[in-house]
Amino acid sequence: MKKDRLHIDWTRCEARGLCHELLPELLVADDWGYPLSRTGEATPAIPARARGHAEQAVTECPRLALRILPAPSARH
Amino acid sequence: MTTARTHVRQRLLGSCADSYAEHLHRLGPLPASKPAELIQTIVNSGLGGRGGAAFPTGRKLATVAGNARGLRSVVVANGAEGEPASDKDRLLLTHAPHLVLDGLALAVRAVGAADAYLYAPEYLLHGPIRHALVQRSDRVSVRAVAAPDSFIAGQESAAVSVINGGRAVPTITPPAVFERGVGGRPTLVQNVESLAQIALIARRGAHWFREAGSGDEPGTRLATISGAVAQPGVYEVDGGAALVDLIEDAGGLTEPVHALLVGGYHGGWVPWTERSARTSWTRSGLARYDAAPGAGVVIALPARRCGLKAAADITAYLAGQSAAQCGPCRNGLPTLADLLAQLAGGKAPAKTVSEIHRIVGLVAGRGACQHPGGTARLVRSTLRTFAPEVDHHLSGYCSTGIPLSVRRRS
Numbered sequence A: 001m002k003k004d005r006l007h008i009d010w011t012r013c014e015a016r017g018l019c020h021e022l023l024p025e026l027l028v029a030d031d032w033g034y035p036l037s038r039t040g041e042a043t044p045a046i047p048a049r050a051r052g053h054a055e056q057a058v059t060e061c062p063r064l065a066l067r068i069l070p071a072p073s074a075r076h
Numbered sequence B: 001m002t003t004a005r006t007h008v009r010q011r012l013l014g015s016c017a018d019s020y021a022e023h024l025h026r027l028g029p030l031p032a033s034k035p036a037e038l039i040q041t042i043v044n045s046g047l048g049g050r051g052g053a054a055f056p057t058g059r060k061l062a063t064v065a066g067n068a069r070g071l072r073s074v075v076v077a078n079g080a081e082g083e084p085a086s087d088k089d090r091l092l093l094t095h096a097p098h099l100v101l102d103g104l105a106l107a108v109r110a111v112g113a114a115d116a117y118l119y120a121p122e123y124l125l126h127g128p129i130r131h132a133l134v135q136r137s138d139r140v141s142v143r144a145v146a147a148p149d150s151f152i153a154g155q156e157s158a159a160v161s162v163i164n165g166g167r168a169v170p171t172i173t174p175p176a177v178f179e180r181g182v183g184g185r186p187t188l189v190q191n192v193e194s195l196a197q198i199a200l201i202a203r204r205g206a207h208w209f210r211e212a213g214s215g216d217e218p219g220t221r222l223a224t225i226s227g228a229v230a231q232p233g234v235y236e237v238d239g240g241a242a243l244v245d246l247i248e249d250a251g252g253l254t255e256p257v258h259a260l261l262v263g264g265y266h267g268g269w270v271p272w273t274e275r276s277a278r279t280s281w282t283r284s285g286l287a288r289y290d291a292a293p294g295a296g297v298v299i300a301l302p303a304r305r306c307g308l309k310a311a312a313d314i315t316a317y318l319a320g321q322s323a324a325q326c327g328p329c330r331n332g333l334p335t336l337a338d339l340l341a342q343l344a345g346g347k348a349p350a351k352t353v354s355e356i357h358r359i360v361g362l363v364a365g366r367g368a369c370q371h372p373g374g375t376a377r378l379v380r381s382t383l384r385t386f387a388p389e390v391d392h393h394l395s396g397y398c399s400t401g402i403p404l405s406v407r408r409r410s
Helices: A017-020 A048-060 B019-029 B035-045 B057-068 B090-097 B097-111 B124-136 B156-161 B193-204 B206-210 B243-248 B283-289 B309-319 B327-344 B350-361 B370-387 B388-393
Strands: A005-008 A027-030 A035-037 A066-069 B073-079 B113-121 B142-147 B187-191 B220-227 B233-238 B257-262 B268-271 B298-302
Touching: A005 A048, A017 A027, A017 A035, A048 A066, B019 B097, B019 B193, B035 B057, B035 B097, B035 B193, B035 B206, B057 B073, B057 B097, B057 B187, B057 B193, B073 B097, B073 B156, B073 B193, B090 B113, B090 B124, B090 B193, B090 B220, B097 B113, B097 B124, B097 B187, B097 B193, B113 B124, B113 B156, B124 B142, B124 B268, B124 B327, B142 B156, B142 B388, B156 B187, B187 B193, B193 B206, B220 B243, B220 B257, B233 B243, B243 B257, B243 B298, B257 B309, B268 B283, B268 B370, B298 B388, B309 B327, B309 B370, B327 B350, B327 B370, B327 B388, B350 B388, B370 B388
Parallel strands: B073 B113, B073 B187, B113 B142, B220 B298
Antiparallel strands: A005 A066, A027 A035, B220 B233, B257 B268, B257 B298
16 A cells, blocks of 8 residues: 655755654754655655654644645545 | 768748748648647647656646636746757747747647746747737737746746746645646646647647657757857757767767767766767667756767866856755755865865765755756766766866866875
């Protein structure tokens, strides 16, 4: 089954750094503090075990730069 | 050995006209095809977008027409041509404006649009475009919107942003402009050469279009050829032509050449050899060089010019053209430009090459638009194509013989 993905709005992100603290399963900080996916994916897939942290990161990003994109099969 | 090209088709360039009357006299009126027919004809033609991304035009028309159910969609003719080495869109808008405007009117009909825009540099809007627009009586009148002179102004979401009253900077997707674009409505943004092709295909048919070109690159397309060629300029070539055909069209090389930059500043280098000269100017032919025709730019780099220096200059330009909206692009592109300049200047320690690869990995795909990814492609291509030159420069010399300052030992 296809997984939901974490979408980063790069035009909003200002490297505040909460997301890679809240969601270390998926993200690290790059050279400049911006979230970098551990897998190298531009829009990383969210594994079930990281779901809660992903939702928390989406809610708490002070720039509202994160979204969860539903997997295509989950779209109505 | 030179082989004369037996048949050089001038479909677009042969359709230039000074007035609407002359245009109609040469090409005849627009056919009365219904929207679905029109879309099917474009699908059958196999036309790919000529703005750079080569997205199948018929599929794009069908998508916008489908998204537009109940909404009033919008069509934008994109003539911004932010690529400094490209001249084809200016040429079409100057000498064949009615071909472009015919294509725009057909696209409007195909997707059932309520509004039409022509987005192009201001100096073109004041001259030939204004003159052409007053001669026509299209069902949906065309509004001209000035495109700023910047590299990224032609990205489709940047065009939509300008028309929506914003700055000429790309916006994040999703939503794509074909879902929510101008005024939040489904929007078709189509390069002006693609529209000019539509104007001919609608009149003459998909089969006619495919009489030129190859299976995977049907029709003709415009190339802007510059650098070490005898007659730099815009040429119309059959899809699938070999790179050497393009060079011959432009009068041949004027001096020894190391490489061609194919696809513009977001493109890739093709080392100039007997084998590569026979490479077809198509996505599949150029794939082994991680290049593509893009918007049709081909630049022949003279052997007396250092490829690393040329790439460093282009990368510095691209860094300056970042919209600076997205952190990885705003930070990464200047870093890449600096590292390439150090390498080209013979001042770089050996670890610079791996550092460049690492930074390339930090910018590609991490932004709202293709600018960081396109710049990353150029830089990767530079290191691969000029690998022997990289080694020379790390040892403190340049094979062009241009003296480098004393290498910093570190």
